[in-house]
Amino acid sequence: MGDPAADGFAAPALEDSGPDDRELMRRHVAGDPDAFTDLVRRHRDRLWAVAVRTLGDPDDAADAVQDALVSAFRSASSFRGEAQVSTWLHRIVVNACVDRMRRKAARPTVAMPDEERAPADPRDAVGARELSLDVLAALRALPVEQATALVLVDIEGWPVDVAAAMLDVPAGTVKSRCARGRARLAESLAHLRPGGNPTPGGSVLPAQADAPAPPGEEVGSDVTP
């Protein structure tokens, strides 16, 4: 239950981006001026999602992505194919975001612009939209290690082992960060929700209170795809 991927949520398909990415990297390193841009276009939305979900502010996210990808452009010749190209790109973007998060944490924040450019999900009822905003705000109140793990695994749906490679930490660390992040979110959202149970316990999601959740079973069985 703990890992969305283990629950059958769709994870991004890695296979599609394998050989072609590597070929683009080879061309880039060989001097093809367009190859890297092609690579970036292919992964732009995923990389953007990581940045904007982690940072919240689209301007910050744009800066982080640009810094990261320019850095990746230059260090591409050192990429030797020990990881997926997408994993490598994500790692660089995540690092840039973490850096920015820490710098943001170092100064007093006012209200954070909240994904103004994110298109509203058509399914979104007003309540759900508000809940999303609450969740995103709460996400950014988490320790940055937990926030990035949740963005990669729960929001973006990367398998734990891939996220571990992106974050350059062991898979168990990713599981723990995700679990702790979810727990903190759950307990902070319980306070935010009108009518939500302010004490620990009780689902934070009234709409999903009847979601199948085997009681007493040890959740988060270590299934890593």
Place this chain on the structure above:
Amino acid sequence: MSRPDASDRPPEPSAVEHPDVDTLADFGASQLAAPVADGVRRHLDGCAECRSRLTSYDDVARLLHDLPPVRMPDDVLARLEEALREEAAGRGAEPTPVAAPSLQQPAPAMTTVGRPLGSTSRWRRWRTGRTGTGLAGLAAAAAVVLLVGGVVAGALHLRNGGDAHSQTSAGNSGGATLAAPPHTYATTHSGADYTKASLAAAIPALIGSPARAPHAAPLYNSGSDQAVAGTAGSPAPPAPTSAAGASEAKSGLTSLSVMDPLAQQPAVLFACIAALSGSRSGAVPLAVDIARFNDRPAAVIVLPSPGHPADVEAWVVGPGCGRTPGNDVLFWQRVPRA
């Protein structure tokens, strides 16, 4: 953080105390050692409240998964592509460190900088917000004591076999043995333990940015007692203690010995820099500091930032830079020169 108040409910024989949020979370993720997990399991058997808490954690995973997808806005993509075009256009061209005014000066050999005055607002932000790391960061900034002014002619080809001492000699003689060095860079062995938070503030001092404290006292002593205070504005005389200072400082930092190849063998350093800058000819570093990063031995290599003349790039690498996949890059950041 939000441990339920145990007084709300009668104590249960099998359950000592509600597990705290991290423990419960780790239990849910099967990340607890068996004895601890057994204790939590026994508690859960008798505590509906904690079972419910645990269930709510999974609800959060679903909530996160159900967030609407986002797409990179067109203007962001356009800007990004422009930056990459600019980068591609500059690739292969000679690096142009001339953009750095400080590079016009041969070998600012000895410099001590208390804190980067040129970035006051950033400094203030960083100090006020980072109470936990403020002192360490201050130490790191103050640790920018240039013990060795390495002067490199042609930047890329030092004599083979040039070690720390020959570099030191070159630096101490103010580059006299090298005819009109076009580029210089300073190698520091500060041993400072940088973090992502403290690095940016230390960079202006590392590159000898013009904005600096006129009479700064060295605030950082660990491993660099030999630090010689100097003022950056005045041409620093060759310091007789420099060579000794460098080696003493290094011997005081024995765990940094893994960095010796990068610190002492120019070929290794420039292989690293060439890989980092993505260009066969490599870029000339503005400064190199043999130090630590998050308590790991590291070299901070400051490079010009093409297309951003007001900024530099700080690369933090481990001993594998230039030799291992990924270049052992620990961190990268573009920071203002001053």
